Amino acid sequence: MDTVIVVLELVVVLGAIVLGTRSSGVALGLWGGAGVAVLVFVFGEEPGSPPVDALLIVLTVVLASSMMQLAGGIDWLVTVAAKIIAARPRQITLIAPLVSFLFSVGAGTSNILYPLLPVISDLSYRNGVRPSRPLSLSVVATGIALACSPVSAAMAAMVALTEVAPYNYEMFDIIKVTLPAAIIGIVLSSFVVNRLGKEIAEDPEIQARISKGELPAPGMAGVKELEVKATVAGRNAALIFLLGVAAIVVFGLAKGIRPEVDGEPMGMTSLIQMIMFLTGSLILLACKPKVAAIPEQTVFRAGMVSAIALFGLAWLTNTFITAHTDDIVNGIGDIVQDAPWVFALGVFVVCVLTTSQSTATQTIVPIGLTAGIAPGLLSGMWAGAFAGIYLLPTNGSQIAAANFDESGSTKLGTKLVDHSFAIPTVVLALTSIAAGALLGIVVGGGV
Template identity: 30%
Template sequence: MFLFITEITIMVLAIIMGLRTAGALGCGIFAIVAQLIMIFIFGLPPGSAPVTAVLIILYIGIAGGTLQATGGIDYLVYLASKIIERFPKTIIFIAPMIVFLFVFGIGTANIALSLEPIIAKTATKAGIQPKRPLIASVLTANLALLCSPAASATAYIIATLAVTGITMGKYLSIVLPTALLSMLALSLYCTFVGRKRNVQPSVFAENILSDLEEEMIKPHFPRRVKLGVAAFLTGVACILVFGIFSNLVPTFNVDGKTIKLQTTDIVQLFMYASAAVNLVLVKLNTSDILSSHITQSAIGALFAVLGPGWLGATIFGAPQNKHIMTREIGGIIEHVPWLVIILVSLVTIIVISQSATASIMLPILMSIGIPPTFFLAMVQTLNVNFVIPAQPTLLFAVDLDETKQTRATSFIVPGFFVITVSIIIGFTIKSILGL
């Protein structure tokens, strides 16, 4: 047991040091260094690297990066801004809904960065505290991320749980309605809870944020860019259709056995197809794709999954450690299952990254026999990443609010509220579906 605790401690320290040193990329690199220690010093047999999950993240990043390089993301942000500005009085509900839709479709929470100035400006002009829609939107972006078929965290979870029979359809049957209902509960919370103050448009709101409005006046988006956006969203729609309706998935007869095309292969095929369409429609320099924010984020997420995922497979897959997990720790969890919720939340607070946390915790939960649907019901605990203010969307929201009412700590109480609500709703839906 002592050696096992020591190994886990080294793992956690390596991940924290990596995140503090170089973000998601550092997380992966330092985890590989810890892997070296486990093999050469502790004598653990190397586990299986999460190659499938890494490939999924890679082609999602390439497809999203291609869309961003063509200007498709800018076009979507323009459309979102028009919807948000059209309903200023209901911005606490409209803004999170738009953010949810865009994060779900694109697969990155950072698209909220482009929408936050619009949300802050619209709220201020409507006399509403910017703090309220900003908090609701930032937290909603995280909720939506774990639902998106184009998100690296979602792809990793589904790929890892595929061996347990979890399909995209089964995953979304719990996670998607949970996130939507939690989003509505969060908007209600931000509407009624807290001290309300009337906000008057100040010089900051009228002059500084008006620069954004001027940039958004009648921008020109070529027809090819719009077709590229349609191609990407069509790809996401196809992934959803084949993921939900498994009877539509192609099957093959190989050596007398019927083999069905895997969900991970379906995601890969349609993401690359959408990227190909964008490349045909808009001539690009490949460096623009590789340097895009979405591709760079995907590369970071790739290392954040590869390093901790491989390290976790080595530590928790070792025979002696597996025995401890199933017999001793598993016995405790069996009697007090809610401890898993606290454990995942604590790891998320430290690690911050959804993908990295999933790569650490999923092997543990699977090794101690936690049912996969139990994890799906509590999957939003991977979003307890607002305690340590390190998220770009959170920090940008703080900077945008010229009333100074939005602070880094303003997200903690609403954050725990929506996570708690999501857990209650998630287990309720799981029970209703009989999963």
């Protein structure tokens, strides 16, 4: 009977995720909360703990980053990134993904990529590089960047899960595994991606368009002007925000400089919240953005949607896991201990289905921790599996990349997995997961 109940409750959990995925956005949170109600009222389970700490981090980070965006900070970062990419155009399949990745890490959002897409496309084509190569890997690289950013919603969810006892695995412990693993994955993937598709001179479709005068020959195209303009206020806002990110990293590295609470260094959860509030306030004082326009910012809207989805789904999974911890340990523990890649596959699949790294974190990571995977190993595989959000051509940045590629080399396909991003997604996931697993074992630590 107990097994039947567990299975039925699992069906409720999976059903809520599927229904939320079909509607997307805030519906993920709505169906997650509805699932909690079913577990409590129908099956008599005690409600789990809502992810309050993670939500508060998300809210403060979204507020500070929205202040930066409103003041023009993201526009300034984009212009800096474009100059770096333009400096080494022949190595664009490596440089563009690395720059896109690092700037997404610093900003805590992949939105920074959108204005860069036409620049990457034009620079690559003008220098004889098939645009689909740097465009596809740049898009996928921003997905795993959020597992390395101190100010992403996914990191907020992860820290809230691992910082507590018995794991005591803090943000810096996670980043020292995920950041080098992601960079290794991007570098290795660039060698593979740089061989995908025909060279421009050998592509009959592109050559036919050039012959008809529909497309200029490589070398004749001009570098497109960015649609965004850097301002002094934007520069100041970006620098203040990046200083806030740097402060979080410093406090993460040096526990001794943190304020003490009950004789112990303060946890990073509260520090991140305070630093982000302070960062937003400094941007307000120095740059004077019109705060009434904050809700109109894309970062704010996306962040609020993520917070609602995180709330409902995390509460649902916590309720289920708390009620059946012993069953999960006994039933799944041996499997993931013998084959840890099963955990990575779980994160990858949820990313594919929900296109949300924070949702995958709150859904699968608690199961991995409960089943006994060491936090270091878990963190390494978790980061690489984030590439899964681009396995299907449903993400806005994929559509934008295809539209900005005037050569037509970047394709969305017609059979779900025959698009330009499919192979880069799989390759980056495999290389990053492998590198992350190794780093997690060697330097990751944890219980």
